[in-house]
Amino acid sequence: MAIDGRLLTVIESINDLGICTVVDLHRATGISRPAVHRIVDNLCSFGYVERVDGHSSVRLTSQILALSAGYRPEHRMAEQAMPVLQMLQKRIRWPHTFATPEADMMVIQATTRHHNPFVFDRGRTGLRLPILSTASGCVYLAHCGEEERDAILTRLQSHQMRDDGFDEMLSAARDRIAIAAKKGYALRSGGEPERTTTIALPVIVYSTAVGALCTSFPTSAITLEDACAKYLPDLREAAKSIATLFEN
Structure with missing residues (x-):
């Protein structure tokens, strides 16, 4: 699966799971743990995901709503x-x-x-x-x-x-x-x-x-x-x- 496809898959999974870990995302998506780590790091750097609970878990931020701003x-x-x-x-x-x-x-x-x-x-x-x-x-x-x-x-x-x-x-x-x-x-x-x-x-x-x-x-x-x-x-x-x- 292309990296763009995996990126969207991870976002959808975090949306479904709420607060979750890389292990949770790995199990839900079937994407390898190293790849999930890289995707999560990228999402965090752009502000769409944040780390919680001592950085072991992640969740979506309100910034993700900006992706739907153009949708009517x-x-x-x-x-x-x-x-x-x-x-x-x-x-x-x-x-x-x-x-x-x-x-x-x-x-x-x-x-x-x-x-x-x-x-x-x-x-x-x-x-x-x-x-x-x-x-x-x-x-x-x-x-x-x-x-x-x-x-x-x-x-x-x-x-x-x-x-x-x-x-x-x-x-x-x-x-x-x-x-x-x-x-x-x-x-x-x-x-x-x-x-x-x-x-x-x-x-x-x-x-x-x-x-x-x-x-x-x-x-x-x-x-x-x-x-x-x-x-x-x-x-x-x-x-x-x-x-x-x-x-x-």
Whole structure:
């Protein structure tokens, strides 16, 4: 096993055992005592482990929490959503995306674009999308809490130059949000990228949207009416499957 793998194995074992000795770690991991000694010494030098009880035992320090500082709850959502997207990919050939709100934007947390031959845009994990002009944003706003929706729209208004262009976009977005609330899904045709259509559904956990699932396809490939009839059942099933992961 590579030294990196052994390092992580020792950290996991100390986490499981609590205060423990090198002998305890040797027995738990199967790693030789000299190697455990070297790994523990390295972890101590970086402050992730400290010696206790006359230096015969060790334990993790609070510094180990720094390793998770960059982890966000939506990362776990992405990890769990990805297998659902991959299964959906087998039924609907177009690329699929799961996005969540962040700072009044929609952020792609998981996408099948990297494994899809029909890629026609620059969508990628971590890409930030406008919440008002995207199907995923509108369907999220249509199904999140009323207070949150009002707060997001208020912040967007305060951050924007109040010109005719923004007022027109906000008015159009309100109409799309209302339609999405009634139909249970949102549509985008045209816009960015051009000549494509997107269908987006909310991922609802305990009656409140936590994100959106969407699929995009060339407008010329299938009519909107046929796309809704053909894709919505599978998309609804996938959205429910993602939601179920976070209800348990």
